[in-house]
Amino acid sequence: MRYVGNIFRPPSEADSLLLQTTIGCSHNRCTFCAMYRDKQFRVRRLEDVLEDITTARDEYGPDVRRVFLCDGNALILPTPHLLRILTTLEQSFPDLQRVGVYANARDLVSKPIEELKELVGHRLSQFYLGLESGSDAILKQIDKGATADEMVAGVRHGMSAGMKSSVIFLLGLGGRKHWRENAIESARAVSQMNPNYLSALTVTVVPGTPLARQLKSGEFELPEPAEFAAELRLFLEQVDVKATVFRSNHASNYVPLEGRLPKDKERMVAELTEAIKHHRFKPEYMRGL
Numbered sequence: 001m002r003y004v005g006n007i008f009r010p011p012s013e014a015d016s017l018l019l020q021t022t023i024g025c026s027h028n029r030c031t032f033c034a035m036y037r038d039k040q041f042r043v044r045r046l047e048d049v050l051e052d053i054t055t056a057r058d059e060y061g062p063d064v065r066r067v068f069l070c071d072g073n074a075l076i077l078p079t080p081h082l083l084r085i086l087t088t089l090e091q092s093f094p095d096l097q098r099v100g101v102y103a104n105a106r107d108l109v110s111k112p113i114e115e116l117k118e119l120v121g122h123r124l125s126q127f128y129l130g131l132e133s134g135s136d137a138i139l140k141q142i143d144k145g146a147t148a149d150e151m152v153a154g155v156r157h158g159m160s161a162g163m164k165s166s167v168i169f170l171l172g173l174g175g176r177k178h179w180r181e182n183a184i185e186s187a188r189a190v191s192q193m194n195p196n197y198l199s200a201l202t203v204t205v206v207p208g209t210p211l212a213r214q215l216k217s218g219e220f221e222l223p224e225p226a227e228f229a230a231e232l233r234l235f236l237e238q239v240d241v242k243a244t245v246f247r248s249n250h251a252s253n254y255v256p257l258e259g260r261l262p263k264d265k266e267r268m269v270a271e272l273t274e275a276i277k278h279h280r281f282k283p284e285y286m287r288g289l
């Protein structure tokens with residue numbers, strides 16, 4: 001397999017074949033994100049992608065069941081282009097169950113529902129969307145390039161085509177000043193999305209990013225572990241979803257949590273209260289990006 005630059009995938013795609021179909025992120029401006037800063041966004045040549053599928057079939061055999069399309073937002077590819085990739089994957093891997101992709105709100109709503117359904121019919125059935133925050137003021141501050149309502153519309157559009165949604169939001173993006181707003185507005189947006197999966201990650205300031213410069217100048221203040229936990233607790237108290245698998249056990253999180261919402265809400269709120277009370281947080285040296 002050939003890859004250009006660093007490759008990223010969601011934790012739940014750990015066992016997937018990683019197939020690079022685009023290079024970089026078409027937005028590439030979020031102030032906290034360093035994932036694709038070294039890459040100029042471009043579409044990878046279709047012939048190269050198809051050749052990589054042949055290589056994967058030769059190397060791993062026909063039993064691949066899951067594939068993740070890298071990089072940042074491969075759903076931007078035109079539908080016929082995606083269908084060529086998906087049908088080649090289906091022919092090469094007869095037991096293929098699921099293809100996943102990162103998507104942004106614009107990618108999702110720009111595809112008519114019938115096109116999305118056709119993609120789902122060819123196994124492209126899981127998308128991951130970074131909400132980051134449900135506050136439009138914070139989204140503007142981090143240069144997300146979309147409003148909360150646009151992202152709600154994108155997620156609902158994808159789900160109405162039969163895709164499974166996995167939404168990520170970032171604790172601490174409002175800094176110490178706006179943590180309540182980040183929690184309450186994110187809970188509001190997530191409640192409207194009602195995603196299948198939800199992950200709460202903790203913001204980590206990566207050197208060289210605009211957020212690192214804002215931290216240095218004092219424009220952004222990183223919350224303390226107890227403040228991150230209080231933010232997550234407020235989020236959980238406010239969020240109102242019907243059946244969502246929730247995870248906050250990423251390497252970046254100070255208090256690892258996992259459960260189903262709404263069923264496990266009270267238990268997770270109590271675990272956060274205990275962590276705050278006894279100051280039980282993952283030490284910094286154990287945290288990762």
Ligand code: SF4
Nearest residue numbers: 025028029030033072
């Ligand atoms: S957070 Fe997502 S949309 Fe923003 S620059 Fe990074 S990859 Fe692109």
